[in-house]
Amino acid sequence: MVTYLIRRILIGIPVLLGVTLINFLIINLAPGSPADLYLSPTATPEDVARTETALGLDKPVFVQYLNWLTQLLHGNLGVSFQNREPVTQLIADRIGPTLLLMGTSLVIAYLVAIPIGIFAARRRNTAADYGVVGASFLGISVPHFFLGLAMIYVFALTLGWFPTGGMVTLGRGGGFADRVSHLVLPVVVLATGVAAGMVRYVRSSMIDAFGQDYIRTAKAKGLGASVITNKHALRNALIPVVTVIGIDLSALIGGAIVTEQIFQWPGIGLLTIQSIGARDYAVLMGINLIAAIAVFAANLLTDIAYAVVDPRVAYA
Amino acid sequence: MHKRLEPETGQSSARLMIRRFRRHRLAVVGLVVVVLMVLMAALAPLLAPDDPNRIFDKFESSPSGEHLLGTDSVGRDVLSRLIYGARVSMSVGVGAVVVYVVIGVLLGLLAGYYGGWVDQVLMRITDVFMSFPYFMVILILVSVLGPSLLTIIVVIGALAWPMIGRLVRGSVLSIKGSDYVQAAVALGYRTPRILFRHILPNALSPIVVNATFGVAQAIILESGLSFLGMGVRPPAASWGNMLSEAQSITVLSSQPWIWIPPGLMILLAVLAINFVGDGLRDSMESRSES
Numbered sequence: 001m002v003t004y005l006i007r008r009i010l011i012g013i014p015v016l017l018g019v020t021l022i023n024f025l026i027i028n029l030a031p032g033s034p035a036d037l038y039l040s041p042t043a044t045p046e047d048v049a050r051t052e053t054a055l056g057l058d059k060p061v062f063v064q065y066l067n068w069l070t071q072l073l074h075g076n077l078g079v080s081f082q083n084r085e086p087v088t089q090l091i092a093d094r095i096g097p098t099l100l101l102m103g104t105s106l107v108i109a110y111l112v113a114i115p116i117g118i119f120a121a122r123r124r125n126t127a128a129d130y131g132v133v134g135a136s137f138l139g140i141s142v143p144h145f146f147l148g149l150a151m152i153y154v155f156a157l158t159l160g161w162f163p164t165g166g167m168v169t170l171g172r173g174g175g176f177a178d179r180v181s182h183l184v185l186p187v188v189v190l191a192t193g194v195a196a197g198m199v200r201y202v203r204s205s206m207i208d209a210f211g212q213d214y215i216r217t218a219k220a221k222g223l224g225a226s227v228i229t230n231k232h233a234l235r236n237a238l239i240p241v242v243t244v245i246g247i248d249l250s251a252l253i254g255g256a257i258v259t260e261q262i263f264q265w266p267g268i269g270l271l272t273i274q275s276i277g278a279r280d281y282a283v284l285m286g287i288n289l290i291a292a293i294a295v296f297a298a299n300l301l302t303d304i305a306y307a308v309v310d311p312r313v314a315y316a
Numbered sequence: 317m318h319k320r321l322e323p324e325t326g327q328s329s330a331r332l333m334i335r336r337f338r339r340h341r342l343a344v345v346g347l348v349v350v351v352l353m354v355l356m357a358a359l360a361p362l363l364a365p366d367d368p369n370r371i372f373d374k375f376e377s378s379p380s381g382e383h384l385l386g387t388d389s390v391g392r393d394v395l396s397r398l399i400y401g402a403r404v405s406m407s408v409g410v411g412a413v414v415v416y417v418v419i420g421v422l423l424g425l426l427a428g429y430y431g432g433w434v435d436q437v438l439m440r441i442t443d444v445f446m447s448f449p450y451f452m453v454i455l456i457l458v459s460v461l462g463p464s465l466l467t468i469i470v471v472i473g474a475l476a477w478p479m480i481g482r483l484v485r486g487s488v489l490s491i492k493g494s495d496y497v498q499a500a501v502a503l504g505y506r507t508p509r510i511l512f513r514h515i516l517p518n519a520l521s522p523i524v525v526n527a528t529f530g531v532a533q534a535i536i537l538e539s540g541l542s543f544l545g546m547g548v549r550p551p552a553a554s555w556g557n558m559l560s561e562a563q564s565i566t567v568l569s570s571q572p573w574i575w576i577p578p579g580l581m582i583l584l585a586v587l588a589i590n591f592v593g594d595g596l597r598d599s600m601e602s603r604s605e606s
Contacts, residue, residue: 011443014440015447018440018441018443019444019447019448022445026460027460029457029460029461030460137587137591138587141587141590143536143539143540143543143579143582146583149559149562149568150579153568158569249449250446250449251450251451253449253451254451255451257451257455257544258451258540258543261544272452272455272456273544276456276459276544281460288448291452295447299443299446
């Protein structure tokens with residue numbers, strides 16, 4: 001077990017280096033020199049050359065990468081092209097709202113999806129089951145932006161139950177109820193896709209579990225249906241479910257970008273869109289790296305959690 | 317569930333698959349919808365009532381006999397743009413998936429067949445690619461390279477292969493030891509022949525299923541990128557960029573004909589393809605019930 005963990009983490013090191021390299025290369029594909037972005041359009045070629053030297057851009061790409069990596073290890077992600085603020089600071093300012101949005105969505109999605117998945121599995125091939133499966137297909141197929149716009153149209157503009165966007169009502173201090181009401185619609189949008197995927201996963205996982213011998217044994221022992229479902233089947237069914245949490249994080253980050261844009265939620269997603277608009281590649285490189293490290297860590301933790309939860313996993 | 321006894325013996329596996337697929341009613345409906353959408357894309361010039369880029373005097377006019385779905389904020393016929401938009405979605409869906417299936421299959425075959433350090437290196441590269449949150453890295457890459465239809469296809473194709481790669485590798489590992497592959501090796505066939513003639517055909521089912529879901533995924537990605545202004549650039553019509561008009565509150569609240577139809581088209585296309593994928597999965601995999 002311990003050897004497995006150590007191996008798994010050691011394997012992660014080259015992967016993490018690869019992530020930084022790809023991230024660096026993506027931004028280097030951008031046409032023109034980053035120095036142009038620092039300077040006014042009237043700058044002379046000499047000004048450009050001087051800035052390039054100052055930024056280390058005259059060195060070979062590989063040296064630039066190593067320099068960038070060294071800075072990275074010191075926790076320095078560079079400064080924004082746009083307003084010269086440190087990228088780490090910009091990200092730190094925006095990460096809170098995003099974590100709040102994604103965290104709430106993930107928790108709610110799982111709280112809703114797991115019971116529904118169990119419910120559908122127990123009533124397999126009934127009208128209720130077909131309803132759940134149909135709804136989950138809708139949920140995985142609807143794009144975030146369409147669902148978001150439809151939500152705003154119905155619940156904010158037509159019914160007026162919730163605000164159209166933002167995190168607090170400006171000028172009203174923003175009490176707890178105000179914050180919650182701003183959170184509802186974006187959370188519903190973001191949680192829908194995750195929950196829909198999770199329902200299908202839990203359902204088929206439970207159906208698999210119900211077919212196992214130990215369930216037959218439990219039934220033969222005369223145990224009640226709820227004990228069989230909740231103790232025997234669920235515990236085993238949730239093991240494969242653990243593995244999709246890492247995948248969900250990646251999807252959640254993508255969904256958050258669109259959702260934050262639609263609801264003007266002041267998080268990392270909105271920062272991404274703004275930085276794309278301003279061609280601020282320093283900020284984009286930082287965001288992309290942080291997001292990739294988060295997904296990488298989630299995948300690693302998932303693997304480890306899987307090994308911990310399921311003793312049958314071979315540590316080969 | 318007890319299995320119905322059917323005279324399935326003596327039939328080719330393709331026939332059997334088609335039979336199972338036809339029993340999956342939603343998948344059949346999905347397939348019909350997909351075929352209709354492909355026809356709509358192919359025959360767009362014949363079907364569209366107007367040139368999708370022609371600007372009429374009346375902008376933001378509500379649906380009428382003249383413009384069945386009204387006109388957008390520039391004065392273009394919404395229905396015509398909707399029909400032409402199918403071309404974008406279908407070409408991104410198919411184009412991107414073809415690119416990444418080719419990459420994934422090649423890398424998966426190499427990793428699975430050769431094993432050892434080749435496998436180690438390729439799998440670590442796969443891990444690297446899987447660490448990037450899909451939509452974000454695609455968004456950034458497209459913005460760096462300059463958004464266009466071709467860029468989207470290439471970028472999705474270049475980033476989405478790891479899943480296929482892993483699937484193919486897994487299949488190869490399980491097929492590699494089988495007698496017929498051993499026989500092919502013993503007969504001295506060249507490696508490409510063994511890989512493409514003996515191993516790949518037997519690893520096809522999961523690839524087809526995954527690729528089908530991939531088409532739906534690519535359509536969602538394109539529409540999301542176009543919605544954010546990082547996809548197909550106006551004036552070209554794409555369902556995603558048609559919806560981006562609804563980021564204005566006026567359009568969103570009082571001109572629903574501009575944004576609801578393209579939204580429903582995306583939903584319908586993606587849903588139909590997902591149904592087809594589900595039907596294929598059920599009919600191709602040996603454990604047909606789930």
